[in-house]
Amino acid sequence: MKRNTKRQRSDDNFLHAMEGKVITVYRGGPESKTGRLADIQSDYIALQVDNKIVYYQWKHVKSVTENTSETVSPAEAAECEKADDFQDLISRMTNRTVQLNQGGPESKRGKLHETGDDFLVLETEDDGIVYFNADHVKSISAEQEEDGQEEERPEFEMADDFHGIFKRLIHKWVSINRGGPEAVEGILVDNSDGHYTLVKDKEVLRIYPFHIKSISEGAKGAAKKEENKDEENKGEKESAEEEKPHEESREEQRTSSKKSKRSSRSVRSSKREKEVSYSYATVLRTIDYRWKHGRK
Template identity: 90%
Template structure:
């Protein structure tokens, strides 16, 4: 698939005039950040915010404001990833922990496993594997890697050439479409007919146009977190039962030892006072004197 990397020349001139300066991307909202314009590529820009680089997909940037009171960022320059376009940039971040979008319902942090022609595979803590439509990703940033962190076992996930192929692999499964907001839905994915994907939930039949689908995952939203909590609770329950069993066993052993000690103490006591054992009883009868 050939990527569209064309941009109006006026946009290039407009941005290059501010390169190296402090700007604010978006005037408000969760994606709004202020930092140094560190790099400009065909369809994305790199903004240095403190010591972190946030990459914005240019077509989603609604406004850019130059801060005329400052010309340099107070932080030291951070190294930018170099790529021809936003798609290639994401590919270069594979196997790293990334933040997708800076806020809002589609903001997610997780490990980036793989990319297709128009989607990426992100492993998240609460939803497990989530497939994101790259076209809807507003920004991405790489998190600092922990050198002591060991490589986990590779998580299984579906793979296809494009986002449509992922949907085909999830047919007849319970899925969650879009992470939040009014367009977030769950249900059984039935098929793609007349250009719309169909979900069935209880007595409702929902049809969603592919252009409005930002992300999809198998299972209910938050299922991975619930399963993790369930495993933790089960582990805590088993641990508590084991501790209770140990306490009962210890208590029983103490009771046995106490009983043996009592019997032993009594035996020792009897032996200590054996010299006082009565051998025979003499009944003395006093005779009255004669008057």
């Protein structure tokens, strides 16, 4: 939705007067940041916070305060992304790790894989693939690009717009929003007039995609639980493999001990046989000697 032309002109004059100066965006809350106003575009502003650029969607900004006592040297200025609008800006960050919103329940960090006309696809650690309604994104910042081996691209749904994503998730268990009182889970069912129904147990909710901030397939936090489960299985497997040589060593020791005992018994048995044989020979000679002695 485009802003009123007169208001836009007023906002532009107001902001351009502070360009390059130190300001505070929002007076409080998780989105509040203080930095240098680095750039002003049609529907977003760029705030340099230390060496990072945070891009705010202007329609969500509730207040901007100029800090007249603070200054930032022009030599410390960081380079900003240039885009036609906020949605175009997001698309330019594709395949990079981004921070979506600076705080709050809808704040997520992850790899940006794709964008549509009014949504973006973010791979997160906790929830896996999450589809965010770009209209509700308050701010975004990108991390420095790192040269490295490309990771395997995960599977996800794609559509022209956010409504299309909902259509592709029909009859699946989904999580609506990341947190707060509006976060719900259930089976998504199609309805008329662009509305959808979410069914969970005996509760039935009617929802409209425009008001939804984010949606993901599966239970919230399922990706993290699955990762922890895989790590546990991997740890048990490694532990078993490490224990195997010890078991084999102990088995060899038991086998060697048994052989040693058998060898010892065999030696003792051999000694007894020699002793018995020697005793028997002595007896025969003794009897024979006495017999001959008797005949004389």
